[in-house]
Amino acid sequence: MKRTTLIASALGALLLSAQTYGAVRPQLTRIVAYAEDKETPIEVINESQETYLIQSWLEDIKGNENNLPLVLTPPVMKIGGKQEGKLRLVVLPAEIPQDRESVYWLSIQEIPPKAKDGGENKLVLAIRSRLKVFVRPKGLDKTQAADAVKSLSWTVEREGGEVWLRATNPTPYHVSFGRLELKADGTKGITLDDKTEMPAPMSSQRYVVPKNLKGKSATLTYSAVNDYGGETEVLSTVIIL
Structure with a gap:
């Protein structure tokens, strides 16, 4: 009952x-x-x-x-x-x-x-x-913001047992990532946890590499969010981690 x-x-x-x-x-x-x-x-x-x-x-x-x-x-x-x-x-x-x-x-x-x-x-x-x-500001070209992601350069840094990817942004625009993913042979693509951190204009930002990818050759796939909330062209490069 x-x-x-x-x-x-x-x-x-x-x-x-x-x-x-x-x-x-x-x-x-x-x-x-x-x-x-x-x-x-x-x-x-x-x-x-x-x-x-x-x-x-x-x-x-x-x-x-x-x-x-x-x-x-x-x-x-x-x-x-x-x-x-x-x-x-x-x-x-x-x-x-x-x-x-x-x-x-x-x-x-x-x-x-x-x-x-x-x-x-x-x-x-x-x-x-x-x-x-x-x-x-006045004078900043309105048409070039979406292309800023194409100007990023990537380097690998090692510090305190961690591996980092550093994105250097030489442009006057922020890059807000739509996609930021690493994939090595035999692994699924991994979205980097801190992809919401933007490389600021004329500055850089680094991103921690997942531990299971250390020492591997991986493909970095990335894109940006444009002024209208859409995704820019998807880019990729191979990096030794």
Whole structure:
């Protein structure tokens, strides 16, 4: 009898309606802002039937929110159900690097409406979207950003028992990897864990090599994410690890 009661209770809990969803999202996966533009619009859509507030803010790549060369308005905005809203980003041209692209984080935090009394059970989570904002000074060629990945050079480093791949980026653009994979004969392709770390303009970034590939000849396959969120041409090179 007790067992039957427990099963019935469990089934009842499973039948309760619980919905988890993010209502508000940016229309793009990344933002590219040019210093010579008066402003850069950032479109946001509310896919729910209810009115939401959103709070938005900017940070540099290290998480600092103060004294940034960007202005974002409005910091708080209301968006009706099935409606679109627009944030406005203004670059302060004199305060950004003039010879290279810089990058920041944009966070968009949705604030759900107050739960109504009664009705079906509903779990509503407040979702935060976080996307990169690439800021380009006047004079930086708009057409060459997608080709920056082709200019990367790769070297192997050994330190403290670890093997690293170092990507050197001689261009004025960040390279955001879409694909970064190593494959040796007899092994499956391995996506490098830290591929989200970008080689900064006129700088370099290194990536740890999986231990099972040490000492092997491997094919490095890589691509970048372009300004529109798509993948650039896939490149490959053979490297002795």
